[in-house]
Amino acid sequence: MNQTVSVASTKPWIAGDAPPFVRIHKVSKKFGDFTAVDDVSLDIYKGELFCLLGGSGCGKSTLLRMLAGFETPTDGRIEIDGQDMAGIPPYGRPTNMMFQSYALFPHMTVENNVAYGLRRDGMGRAEAMERVSEMLRMVQLGGFAGRKPHQLSGGQRQRVALARSLIKRPKLLLLDEPLGALDKKLREETQFELIKIQESLGVTFIVVTHDQEEAMTLSTRIGVMNAGEIVQVGEPNEIYEHPSNRFVADFIGSVNMFEGRVTEDEPEYIKIDSAEAGGEIYVGHGVTCTLNQKLWYAVRPEKLRLSRERPAAASNAFPVYVEDVAYMGNSSIFQLKLPTGRYIRAAKPNLSRYDEDGITWHEDVWVSWDDTAGVVLTL
Amino acid sequence: MTDVTPADAPVPMRDADRSTAWRGTAAVLRRVGLDGRSLVIAIPFVWLFVFFLIPFLVVAKLSLSEPAIAIPPYLPIWEWDGLRLILNLNFENFAYLWSDALYVNAYVFSIRVAFVSALFALLIGYPMAYFIARSPEPRRTLLLTLVILPFWTSFLLRVYAWQGFLRSNGVINNFLIWTGIIDTPLVMLQTNFAVYLGIVYTYLPFMILPLYANLVKLEESLLEASSDLGGRPLATFFHVTLPLSTPGIIAGFMLVFIPAIGEFVIPELLGGPDTLMIGRVLWNEFFSNRDWPVASAVAIAMLVVLVVPIMILRAAQAKAEAD
Numbered sequence: 102m103n104q105t106v107s108v109a110s111t112k113p114w115i116a117g118d119a120p121p122f123v124r125i126h127k128v129s130k131k132f133g134d135f136t137a138v139d140d141v142s143l144d145i146y147k148g149e150l151f152c153l154l155g156g157s158g159c160g161k162s163t164l165l166r167m168l169a170g171f172e173t174p175t176d177g178r179i180e181i182d183g184q185d186m187a188g189i190p191p192y193g194r195p196t197n198m199m200f201q202s203y204a205l206f207p208h209m210t211v212e213n214n215v216a217y218g219l220r221r222d223g224m225g226r227a228e229a230m231e232r233v234s235e236m237l238r239m240v241q242l243g244g245f246a247g248r249k250p251h252q253l254s255g256g257q258r259q260r261v262a263l264a265r266s267l268i269k270r271p272k273l274l275l276l277d278e279p280l281g282a283l284d285k286k287l288r289e290e291t292q293f294e295l296i297k298i299q300e301s302l303g304v305t306f307i308v309v310t311h312d313q314e315e316a317m318t319l320s321t322r323i324g325v326m327n328a329g330e331i332v333q334v335g336e337p338n339e340i341y342e343h344p345s346n347r348f349v350a351d352f353i354g355s356v357n358m359f360e361g362r363v364t365e366d367e368p369e370y371i372k373i374d375s376a377e378a379g380g381e382i383y384v385g386h387g388v389t390c391t392l393n394q395k396l397w398y399a400v401r402p403e404k405l406r407l408s409r410e411r412p413a414a415a416s417n418a419f420p421v422y423v424e425d426v427a428y429m430g431n432s433s434i435f436q437l438k439l440p441t442g443r444y445i446r447a448a449k450p451n452l453s454r455y456d457e458d459g460i461t462w463h464e465d466v467w468v469s470w471d472d473t474a475g476v477v478l479t480l
Numbered sequence: 481m482t483d484v485t486p487a488d489a490p491v492p493m494r495d496a497d498r499s500t501a502w503r504g505t506a507a508v509l510r511r512v513g514l515d516g517r518s519l520v521i522a523i524p525f526v527w528l529f530v531f532f533l534i535p536f537l538v539v540a541k542l543s544l545s546e547p548a549i550a551i552p553p554y555l556p557i558w559e560w561d562g563l564r565l566i567l568n569l570n571f572e573n574f575a576y577l578w579s580d581a582l583y584v585n586a587y588v589f590s591i592r593v594a595f596v597s598a599l600f601a602l603l604i605g606y607p608m609a610y611f612i613a614r615s616p617e618p619r620r621t622l623l624l625t626l627v628i629l630p631f632w633t634s635f636l637l638r639v640y641a642w643q644g645f646l647r648s649n650g651v652i653n654n655f656l657i658w659t660g661i662i663d664t665p666l667v668m669l670q671t672n673f674a675v676y677l678g679i680v681y682t683y684l685p686f687m688i689l690p691l692y693a694n695l696v697k698l699e700e701s702l703l704e705a706s707s708d709l710g711g712r713p714l715a716t717f718f719h720v721t722l723p724l725s726t727p728g729i730i731a732g733f734m735l736v737f738i739p740a741i742g743e744f745v746i747p748e749l750l751g752g753p754d755t756l757m758i759g760r761v762l763w764n765e766f767f768s769n770r771d772w773p774v775a776s777a778v779a780i781a782m783l784v785v786l787v788v789p790i791m792i793l794r795a796a797q798a799k800a801e802a803d
Contacts, residue, residue, distance in 0.1 A: 171704055191707040198708045204701035208723050217719070218709035269709070 113146040114322065120183070122147040122305055123168070123273060128177035129329075130163050137163040139329035140177070145322075150299050150306040152316040155326035156352070161309045162201075164326075165275050168307065169198045182272055192221075197271035201278040203262035205250040211237070211261050212246040218269040232268060239298070240264045256287050263295075267302065274299075276308045280315060292318045313353050317341070325349050341401075346480035350399040357405070357445040359398045366392050370472070373398055379441040383416040385472030390479065400475035405447035407435060407460050408467050415469035421445070423464045435460070437468060536783075543776035546570045554772050573777035583761065583778065587785055590758040593672070593747075594740035597679040601687040601736045602729065604680065609691035609728075610721075613698070624692065627685050639678055639749050646674050646750070674750035675757075679740050686739075687732040694728025695721075726800040734793050741786060758782050 113119040121144035130138040138160040145151045153161040166172045167179060170191035179186045181195060197218070205214050212233055219229040237243055240260040250258055259282065266274055279295065280288045296319060299306050310316050316323050317337045324334045325348075333345045344350035347358065361375030361382065371390065373382045375398065382398050390396060411418050424444070425436035428451075435447045447468060460466055509515065514522075545554040546568070559566040577583040612623045630638060645651045648665035656662045668674055698721060706716040744759030751757070758778065766775035 169704075169708055171707075191704065192710045192712055196708075198705075200701050200705060202699075202701055204699065204705040206702060206705070206720060217706070217711070221706075221710040221712075221715055221719075265705075265709070 113149075114144070119146060121145060122149075122182060123307070124178075124180040125164070125168075126178045126180070128164070128167065128174045128179060130160070130167060130172060131175045136329050138167070138174075141329075141331050142177075143324060143331060143334065145305065145307065147305055148303055149321045150296065150308065150319055152320035152323045153307065153309045153326055154311070154313060154316040154323050154353075156311060159326040160329040161311075161326045162277060165198075165277055165307065165309045168273070169196055169275050170194050195272040196275055197266040197269055197273075198275040199262050199266040199277065199279050201281060203250075203258050203282075205258060205261055205265070207250055209249075210246065211242065211248050211250070211253070214250065214261055215265045215268050217265065222269070233264075236264045236268050255282055255284075256291070259283060259291065263298070267298070267304070270302070271304065273305045273307065276306060278310055279308060281310075281312075288315070289318075295319065317353075325352060327352070342476070344399065344476060344478070347397055347399070347478050350476065350478060354401060355446060356399045356401055359443075361396065361398060363388075363390050363392055363394045363396065366390060371477070373477070377439075377441060377443050378419060379439055379443075380419060382475070383472050384475070384477055385416065388477045390477070394479070397478040398475050399478055400470055402434065402446040402448040403432075403450075404470050404474035405445070406469050407437075407447055407449065408469065409460070409464075411467045412469045416472040417474075418467050418469035421466060421468045423460060423462055423466060426462060539776045539779055542772055543573055543780045544569045544571065545773050546572075547771050547773045552772065553770050570773070573773045574781065576774060577777055577781055582756065583758075583781075586756045586758045586761045587782070589756060590741045590743075591785070591789075593675060593679065593757060594737045594743075597676055597683065597740050598687075598733050598736040600676065600680045601684050602733060605684055605687035605691055605732065606729075609688045609695055612688070613692050613695035627688050627692075630685065635682065636745065639682070639746055642674070642678055642681070642750060643669060646677075669750065670752035670755075672751065672755055675747050675755055678746040678750045679736075679743060682746065683736040683740060686735040690731035690735060691725065691728040694725050694731075698724055727797055730793055730797040730800060734790065734797075737793075738786060738790065742782060 123143075123145040125141055125143040125145075128138060128141050129136065141160075141164060153164060155161045163172060167174050168181070168186075170186065170189060170193075173187075184195075186194060206217065209217070212230065215233045215236060216226075216229045219232060220226070224232075234243070234246065237246055240263055242257060242260055242264065245253065245257060245261075250261065253261065259279070263279070266276075280291055283291060292315060295306075306319075308316075308319060310319075320337060322334060322336055323340050325332050325340060327348050333340060333349045335343070335345075340349060341353055344353065350356050350358065359373075359375040359378045359382065361373035361378070363371055364374045364381065365372040366388075368387045370386065371384045371388050373384065373396065374380075375382055378398075384398070388396075406412070406415075407423075411420075419439060421437040421439055423435055424438050427434040427436070430451070432448050432450045435449065437445050437447060439445060445468070506515070509519075541557060542554060545557045547553060548555045555568070557568050557570070559568065608627075612620055612627070615623060643650070646669040647653070648667065648669070650669070652668070653662075653665040657665065702720055702724070703716055706720045707713075711719060742759045743757060744763055747755045747757040747760050748763075751760075762775055762778045762782070765771050765778055769775075
């Protein structure tokens with residue numbers, strides 16, 4: 102996280118005095134009867150690393166392609182750096198794109214691939230090659246200038262694609278699943294490299310991804326998309342700890358969700374009676390709601406605690422039966438069964454290498470959490 | 481015969497019998513250097529040997545024999561007088577081809593016609609193939625069917641049909657006179673123009689199909705990447721589409737150029753008396769002059785003439801595909 106803090110510290114989306122760099126205003130895109138992007142409005146500021154996060158078919162790629170100019174919005178307007186993009190073809194836009202499949206020209210060497218954008222702008226060969234070798238050094242491909250794309254590994258191709266999309270120093274870089282084709286280890290390394298490059302060049306990045314971890318690591322802000330709509334925009338911790346609706350809570354990370362009704366609505370606290378949980382849930386802060394309103398309570402597995410005795414001070418505690426334990430290395434996931442038959446999950450970090458007395462299979466224990474651990478959702 | 485590989489124990493009895501029988505046969509075949517793999521490969525080799533190499537050797541033999549007024553109209557190239565083998569190779573036929581300007585001109589003209597026709601077929605076929613490859617699916621199949629549709633009618637009939645279009649009182653001239661654009665009919669039939677037209681028309685599908693097969697594989701994202709990096713449509717075409725379609729261009733060019741060199745029917749039906757293409761010369765030599773040895777020499781020489789451009793194009797194609 103500390104990588105993003107320095108960028109996030111400015112937070113122009115909160116200050117509100119700087120004009121947005123990219124303004125997406127009521128944009129829709131229909132393919133026949135199918136609405137891929139539905140009335141999306143979004144402001145993205147200079148220097149941001151903005152992630153569009155969502156499952157496949159949620160419209161995130163279509164939105165990105167409209168920014169690049171490959172698709173024309175059916176409705177609405179897109180402004181980049183104060184300029185209306187309507188009718189401007191891809192080759193006339195101040196954007197560059199890094200494609201999911203990389204789309205490297207197979208008949209050209211690495212060097213010529215990277216130089217392509219400069220050459221199309223009429224730059225002389227000698228000057229272009231100088232810029233290219235500088236860029237290749239930056240992405241650590243100095244010795245690969247003469248290779249063809251098919252002679253490179255997946256990670257090397259990814260870096261060529263990045264170099265090619267950065268060579269023209271675009272104001273806005275669009276990245277479509279930039280790390281999707283890399284294996285896990287390489288992906289994690291490359292994430293930080295990407296942030297470093299973004300910070301050193303000061304380019305605004307818009308990244309499309311379906312990988313929530315990637316979105317969390319990379320971005321200053323995340324826009325979560327579902328069925329063509331933006332369902333929540335916020336900083337990574339905001340999205341994780343304060344999801345605005347059930348879709349976001351469920352999509353990002355894993356969550357235990359209880360449906361219930363408000364039984365006590367006070368300014369300092371509320372109580373939710375949940376048949377699923379098998380009791381009352383105490384929420385230690387006021388919530389805008391009415392008595393007897395149906396709502397949902399979401400609490401993340403790592404916020405739950407397990408104990409053999411009922412914790413005296415806990416505001417929320419329920420008896421559970423340990424049905425399964427999944428050992429993940431750094432943590433263990435407990436599959437717990439409530440007396441109501443509902444399953445919930447709790448995560449416990451494995452702090453000690455020797456935990457012989459730890460809670461394990463087929464035990465009847467207590468699960469408890471703080472009155473601030475969960476989120477009340479009305480949507 | 482020894483059982484080289486005994487049958488595996490768990491195999492049921494009936495299968496075991498069958499496999500033992502087969503294994504026995506296979507073992508025998510293997511001893512003479514034949515296994516399933518080489519048998520499969522052998523089939524096309526046998527085919528080419530019987531239907532290409534043997535006829536070729538017959539023609540080659542004929543081209544080196546001496547013509548005679550006899551049946552068959554040539555003398556044998558070897559004799560056996562009981563003690564000596566007398567080999568009688570006559571290179572006069574080839575020398576004759578070289579000395580008579582008719583043959584050299586016919587070769588040069590054939591190559592020119594074939595080359596220019598292939599070039600025009602490329603210029604016409606490329607946009608068509610590109611358009612078909614970029615069409616959405618149901619329309620693409622329809623367009624491809626339309627390209628192949630002419631093959632459903634006899635090639636000969638279609639060339640005859642062009643006579644009906646091109647002659648002085650044909651469809652085109654009648655239409656032009658009717659609209660008042662011209663008063664005297666244009667002479668189109670029995671000209672070199674008609675030959676070019678006929679060849680381009682006939683061989684166009686052979687240009688379109690390999691080009692289509694190549695262009696349909698061209699990834700849309702490469703064109704988008706070019707456009708994204710500032711490539712205008714024309715630049716994208718020359719820097720991305722065209723170089724990536726080189727193998728298709730070479731394949732299409734070969735498929736038009738090679739058969740067009742030896743084309744006989746089109747110059748015969750649409751060309752004038754001065755349209756001397758090598759196929760026609762060969763036909764005359766064989767059927768009118770009954771000079772089989774010279775006709776064979778013409779055929780052999782044509783093969784040699786063809787081998788050089790084919791090898792150049794093959795090398796270019798191999799290089800393009802390696803890239």
